[in-house]
Amino acid sequence: MQRGHWGSRLGFILAATGSAVGLGNVWKFPYTVGNNGGGAFLIVYLAIVLTIGVSVMLAEFSIGRAAERSPVGAFSKLKGGYWPAAGFLGVIASFAILSFYSVVGGWTIAYIFKSASGLFATADAETLGGLFGGFISSTAEPLVYHAVFMALTMGVVLGGVHKGIERTCTVLLPMLFIILVILAIRSVTLPGAMEGLAFYLVPDFSKINADVVGNALGQAFFSLSLGMGALITYGSYLSHKENLSRAAIWVTLADMSVAVISGLVILPAVFAFGFDPTEGPGLVFITLPAVFGQMPAGVVFAVLFFMLLTIAALTSSVSLLEVVIAYLIDERKMRRAPAAIGAGTLIFIVGIACSLSMGVWSDFTIAGMNIFDFMDYSSSNVMLPVGGIAISLFVGWVILPRATQEATSQGTQPFVWVKGWQFICRYVAPIAIAWILISGI
Ligand code: TRP
Numbered sequence: 001m002q003r004g005h006w007g008s009r010l011g012f013i014l015a016a017t018g019s020a021v022g023l024g025n026v027w028k029f030p031y032t033v034g035n036n037g038g039g040a041f042l043i044v045y046l047a048i049v050l051t052i053g054v055s056v057m058l059a060e061f062s063i064g065r066a067a068e069r070s071p072v073g074a075f076s077k078l079k080g081g082y083w084p085a086a087g088f089l090g091v092i093a094s095f096a097i098l099s100f101y102s103v104v105g106g107w108t109i110a111y112i113f114k115s116a117s118g119l120f121a122t123a124d125a126e127t128l129g130g131l132f133g134g135f136i137s138s139t140a141e142p143l144v145y146h147a148v149f150m151a152l153t154m155g156v157v158l159g160g161v162h163k164g165i166e167r168t169c170t171v172l173l174p175m176l177f178i179i180l181v182i183l184a185i186r187s188v189t190l191p192g193a194m195e196g197l198a199f200y201l202v203p204d205f206s207k208i209n210a211d212v213v214g215n216a217l218g219q220a221f222f223s224l225s226l227g228m229g230a231l232i233t234y235g236s237y238l239s240h241k242e243n244l245s246r247a248a249i250w251v252t253l254a255d256m257s258v259a260v261i262s263g264l265v266i267l268p269a270v271f272a273f274g275f276d277p278t279e280g281p282g283l284v285f286i287t288l289p290a291v292f293g294q295m296p297a298g299v300v301f302a303v304l305f306f307m308l309l310t311i312a313a314l315t316s317s318v319s320l321l322e323v324v325i326a327y328l329i330d331e332r333k334m335r336r337a338p339a340a341i342g343a344g345t346l347i348f349i350v351g352i353a354c355s356l357s358m359g360v361w362s363d364f365t366i367a368g369m370n371i372f373d374f375m376d377y378s379s380s381n382v383m384l385p386v387g388g389i390a391i392s393l394f395v396g397w398v399i400l401p402r403a404t405q406e407a408t409s410q411g412t413q414p415f416v417w418v419k420g421w422q423f424i425c426r427y428v429a430p431i432a433i434a435w436i437l438i439s440g441i
Contacts, residue, residue: 005239009239011166011170012238012242012247013250014166014170015166015315015319016231016234016251017169017173017254018169018315019225019319021173021255021312021315022101022315022317023309023312025223025258025312026309027104027281027284029223030263030266030267030284031277031284032219033200033277034277034278034279034283035280036207037204037208038203038204038267039198039200039201039202039203040203040205040206040212041212042200042203042260044212045216045219045220048216049223049252049255049256051424052220052428052433053220054248054249055424056226056425056429057224057231058248058407058421059391059394059396059425060229060230060231061232061235061247062244062404062407063075063078063232063391063395063403064231064232064233064236064238065242065406066078066402068236069236069330070229070233070236070323070326070331071087071091071229071232071323071326072084072087072229073327073331074087074232075087075394078398079394083390083398086390086391086394087327090228090323091229091323091324091327093227093228093383094320094321095324097222097228097379098317098320098347099351099353099354100351100354100375100376102150102153102347102348103354104313105146105149105313105314106142106148107136107142107285108149108306108309109145109149110141111302112303112306112310114135115289115303115306116302119131120289120293120302121293124290125274128286128289128290129279136282136355143352146348146351149310149313149314149317150347150348151344152314153317153321154340154344156318157318157322157336157340158337169315173312173315176258177258179304179305180261180262181261183265183288183291184261184264186294187264187265187269187291188268190269190291190294191272192273193269196267196270197264197267199267199271210439210440213436213439214436214437217381217385217436218377218381222384224252224255225316227384227385227386227387227388227391228323228384229387230319230323231319232391233319233322233323234322240409242409244406245408245418265288265291266283266287266288269288273287275287288302321340321343321347324339324347325339325340325343354372354375355372357371357372357373385437388429389437392425392430393425396422396425400422400426404422
């Protein structure tokens with residue numbers, strides 16, 4: 001059977017950008033900044049993204065295109081031995097991430113309808129916090145939306161690589177970007193926004209510790225979709241003409257800008273309305289309605305915004321599911337439809353536990369975290385970095401000449417940073433990630 005392929009060069013870049021830009025940027029990034037002391041975290045985050053992040057991304061693209069197989073198959077085709085284990089880790093990480101990601105995706109769908117109904121026509125922190133807390137801790141309602149989100153994800157993946165994934169990204173991502181900029185302008189000009197801007201942009205270096213660096217690394221991997229083979233998979237559907245280094249730089253910069261702008265939307269508003277920046281996962285869902293409440297035609301903006309966020313979440317969740325599907329298709333010879341439906345259903349079931357852990361099951365903890373937080377922490381802060389070490393070591397030491405050929409399109413593409421990239425893959429990324437992982441434990 002012929003493997004799927006992207007329809008065009010731009011299509012691949014857009015699909016990879018669609019994978020990267022998602023809830024990680026708009027939902028997770030602002031509250032992670034809030035929990036980790038603001039500006040100092042931002043600097044560490046940006047430094048990691050622009051060195052390790054972009055390099056590991058290029059490494060993933062290169063592995064994928066060199067092998068044209070799912071991550072598990074790619075490692076065994078290019079080298080074998082124990083390496084395919086890194087691919088399996090990716091499949092497990094995909095389950096862990098998608099299970100809670102889909103729950104949050106469900107929240108964004110719910111918020112389309114809730115904002116349309118005018119439920120949020122207030123800027124009162126307590127009311128908005130109560131609405132959100134009541135919603136996510138209830139039993140049935142979030143599960144219904146979680147089911148809808150997972151069904152949409154399966155639907156796109158069923159459509160296949162080109163029609164399903166690529167088309168969705170082409171129009172909608174630019175729109176999300178424009179709305180975010182409008183919101184950022186509104187947020188930064190709110191009375192009392194200065195305090196939030198200072199918190200976000202003026203680094204207090206005394207706040208940097210091992211935890212902050214570890215969280216910045218986890219956030220970088222999560223946001224760029226690195227460490228579990230999602231971008232190996234996307235690279236494997238790519239024609240040999242594409243300039244991989246340019247694609248990696250573009251995707252990294254696009255993802256980074258959306259995150260930075262989301263911070264500009266959320267954090268000034270948090271301070272202007274007297275919310276608490278360490279509020280956690282509710283931060284966006286509580287703060288944004290307050291911002292919309294302060295805008296002309298706020299309801300229209302709110303509905304549009306949550307629609308676009310849902311779509312951004314979808315273009316990311318499909319890349320998570322696609323890792324499992326590619327494995328089942330390439331290595332287990334399954335057809336796309338049963339693979340997508342089977343894996344999607346299993347992940348949906350794990351997600352039920354994540355959703356209930358916000359309410360009736362909140363007393364059940366693993367390592368002091370509820371199930372939702374445990375899935376998040378174990379994937380972002382452990383599995384993705386471990387995958388990142390494996391990927392950079394593999395490229396840096398095992399298939400360097402081959403990977404370099406791919407990264408430079410058999411040497412036909414100018415790639416001035418090739419030496420720096422190789423150095424980062426061989427030394428900087430593995431050592432830095434390992435150091436951060438160990439000092440976090
Ligand atoms: N990057 C996406 C976001 O920011 C989430 C995501 C999609 C992801 N695919 C991934 C995270 C692969 C880690 C690995 O929302």
